[in-house]
Each structure stands twice: as C-alpha cells, then as structure tokens.
Amino acid sequence: MRQKRSIITVTVKLRTKIASVMMIIPLRTECTKETHHMEAKIKHLEFIQETINRMASNSFLLKGWVVAVVGALVTLSLKEIDCLYILTSLCVLFFFWLLDSYYLSREKAFRNLYDQVRKKAEGQIDFSMNIKECKGDNTVTDCAFSHTVLLFYGGLAVVHIIILIFL
Numbered sequence: 001m002r003q004k005r006s007i008i009t010v011t012v013k014l015r016t017k018i019a020s021v022m023m024i025i026p027l028r029t030e031c032t033k034e035t036h037h038m039e040a041k042i043k044h045l046e047f048i049q050e051t052i053n054r055m056a057s058n059s060f061l062l063k064g065w066v067v068a069v070v071g072a073l074v075t076l077s078l079k080e081i082d083c084l085y086i087l088t089s090l091c092v093l094f095f096f097w098l099l100d101s102y103y104l105s106r107e108k109a110f111r112n113l114y115d116q117v118r119k120k121a122e123g124q125i126d127f128s129m130n131i132k133e134c135k136g137d138n139t140v141t142d143c144a145f146s147h148t149v150l151l152f153y154g155g156l157a158v159v160h161i162i163i164l165i166f167l
Helices: 002-080 083-119 140-144 147-166
Strands: none
Touching: 002 083, 002 147, 083 140, 083 147, 140 147
8 A cells, every 4th residue: 555655656746747847848949949040050150160170271281292392302403403303393382382372262261251150140040151252352362472371482482493593
C-alpha cells in the first residue's frame, strides 16, 4: 500500500513538472526566434571571416614561395653568370606580384562585405557571399601598388635590376 502511494505521489509530481514545462515552452519559442536571427548573422559573419583568413593565408604562402623560387633563380644566375635566369626570375616575380595583388583585392572586398553584413539587421541576413557590390577601390592594380605589396615586390624587383646591371 505504501508503494502505491509513493508511485501516485511521484506520478502527480511528474505531471506537475510537465505542466509547468508546457507553460514555459511558448515563452521560449518567442526568444528562440530572435536568437535564431542573431545566430544566423553570427554564422554568416563566421563564413566571411573564414574566407578572409583563407585569402590572407594564400597571400602569405605566395610571399614564401616567391622568396624561395626567386632566391633559387638568382643564386643559379650568379653561379652560371647568365642573364636569362635573372630575366626568368623577374617574370616569375611579376606573376607572383599579380597573384598576390589578386588575393589582397579579394580579401579587402570580403572585409567590406563583412562590414556590410555587420551593419545589417538580423532579419535581413541572406548568407550571400557576393562581393560585386563590395569591391569599391580594391582593384588588383590598387592592391599591387599598395605600400606593403609595393615595398615587398618592388624591393625584390630593384634587387633584380641591380644584379642585371652588374652582371
């Protein structure tokens, strides 16, 4: 008999808890709608940030490769005393310069997109990664002649020209 009472008591307590939880559920769905929009905005910003990081990483890797390839060709040209290797190295340097400028222009465009999405209302998030409207003055030519890129690649080009003069 005592077991029956404890089972009944547990059942009544369980029903009471279920009823109280059922009363809370509508309040939570209203909050989750706003939270869902904010989570969508954060996720969209994370997508854009991952793309920005990938572009920056590609640019960094290109700089490493250009130093290795150009350094090897310059060393070979000094050993063989042949201007053809220096001219080849200069061409390689030019193409790496353009490719690095391309990645930098895309990175800047995605930074502009990030800024636009950051300013949008939570309900307007569409997960668009279209950067056509975000380019602005971030063309490949503008990025190729920015201070940091010009200093790096221009410095290497000056070294090539000096070696060509004295070779």
